[in-house]
Amino acid sequence: MAPTKAPDSSRRSDRSRRAIHDAALALVTEVGYRRTTIEGIAARAGVGKQTIYRWWPSKAAVLMDAFLDLAGRSAEGAGSGEEAQSDEAAQGIPDTGDLVADLKLVLRATVDELNDPVLEAPTRALTAEGIVDAKLGAEFVHKLLDPQLALYVTRLRAAQEAGDVRADVDPRIALELLIGPLMHRWLLRTLPLTHAYADEIVDYAVGGLAPRP
Amino acid sequence: MAPTKAPDSSRRSDRSRRAIHDAALALVTEVGYRRTTIEGIAARAGVGKQTIYRWWPSKAAVLMDAFLDLAGRSAEGAGSGEEAQSDEAAQGIPDTGDLVADLKLVLRATVDELNDPVLEAPTRALTAEGIVDAKLGAEFVHKLLDPQLALYVTRLRAAQEAGDVRADVDPRIALELLIGPLMHRWLLRTLPLTHAYADEIVDYAVGGLAPRP
DNA sequence: CTTGCAAGACGATACGTATCGGCTCGCGTG
DNA sequence: CACGCGAGCCGATACGTATCGTCTTGCAAG
16 A cells, blocks of 8 residues: 655655745746646746645645735735725624615625736636536645635625525525625626626625515 | 538438437436547438547537437427426526516526536536637537627616616626626536525626625 | 548647756765 | 765656648549
8 A cells, every 4th residue: 555655744844835826926926727737837946746746736736825825825914904895704794783885895806806817817727627527626625715714604604694694594694695696707708707797796695676565 | 712512411321410419418417528429320320430520629619519309399398387487597687576486586597507417518528628629618608608698788788777777887708797797617516516505696796796785 | 623521741839748957955874 | 074875856858659740542422
């Protein structure tokens, strides 16, 4: 059985790891995912090919780690500027007592993130890869998406206790009513993804389509 | 300028075209999109590689045509059996006067299509490709998605005239409130895609999350 | 006799593996 | 405390395989 695996992670070069992350993200945004190659990443990072193959099983895995690293770094630099919105999404949905306003704030921040040219290419690449590769998709959902969605559940439960949402509503489904349309429009590029759209989604989802009696 | 293009389509072999379609679809479902190769398609179809390169610009384009062909064929064989649901989706959303019931019927049919093992692999492959490749994505949306969505617009407008949906609702956004969550769950595999889920989405979207006063 | 067709040779990449010195650690001896 | 030694990651690169997209050839359909 003796696995050829088990490189000693304590001896791992942090310098190389970061260089690989940066090179991967840069190449993906510059030439696209398809034309990003392991050899290209290695060359750009000034790193041996084997160093990549030693630590990652696939191109997608490299990009996933690089992306997590990026997200982690941008989350650290929180509370430091005008982009209070992004921080909310990473650290919790605000609860001002006004559910509609809170949701609009967060969904607008999500729209901004999806439209961010730095994040767009890698996010699309990872999402697309996850759609076709179930294993990678599960990892993507577990590491990146689920933590985000949990924040919505929390906020929606609070809304239920405050009487702003019906008690029989499943927060998990309610959240998808908000996120689903956003992602749908972004992924398929059916129409531009704007703040106005985020607002409308919140209004429609909370209020429903049917007329009030 | 003289483009190397312009093969004479009147002399094109229909036999080869169909064989290529079939081989492409079969290979995608059998070994996945990544490992289907142009050479593999050609071999399986009993066709020269050049015959593929002559008529299609990319692997994705082949699959797109094959998929359209498949959809077209299954649409032709309509009204012939128990799968009345799928036909509705292809030919129009029923209008029984009960908006919620009509939408549930159609969304359930969509769930069935997405869960159909024959359609799943090629649909995922094309969608994923379109997410990364904007040009192909636009073609995908225009040829496959938009026609479907137009049916929802029609039905929702009728509902507005019947007073089942508020007059100030934008049907285009209302439709995304229904389709978005479905596609989100299917694409990202967050949770199983069931009839029950389709029903809940319709209930939530039409009725809204907020309590009735 | 023009043109698509099947078959496949061809150069170009990229893949993933295997080595090669070089360098840096941890550890044990004096 | 110093010194040396082995283990293991590092950058680099050669290697064989796979797939790409183009090009060539002979044949058969139109």
